[in-house]
Amino acid sequence: MNQKKLFETTRNATDQSLKFTNSIIEKSKKLRTPSPKVDKIGTTVGSCIGAGLLLSGVIAIFTFRQFWAIGLLIVGTVTLVSNYIYRRRLTK
CATH class of the missing domain: 1.20.5 (Single alpha-helices involved in coiled-coils or other helix-helix interfaces)
Structure with missing residues (x-):
């Protein structure tokens, strides 16, 4: 028992x-x-940061800082592409 x-x-x-x-x-x-509103704000901010990094990369090319330019261009491109993929995934 x-x-x-x-x-x-x-x-x-x-x-x-x-x-x-x-x-x-x-x-x-x-x-x-997160809510759709927060997702939209996050991808917008991320896209702006990516565009800023790309712009910084282009400026670095013209100031003859090739090493920094390549790094900034790669990071900016990756940021923009990942934000684009995430936003497309949200709309589907």
Whole structure:
């Protein structure tokens, strides 16, 4: 009889723990997904930063800082492309 009671108590504790874990997982899914307004603002800011990096790269080419220019152009391009892909994925 004692073993049966111990088994039931352990099972109830495990079930409660599992329910709590599942509720926390569901809440975290909601927190990880920003609203469409926040997504739009974030991609706009990211695109502006990418354009600024590209512009800085072009200016660096004309000031004969080739190493910095290549880096800025690559980073700016990657930023713009990733923001474009993310925004296209949101609209689909």
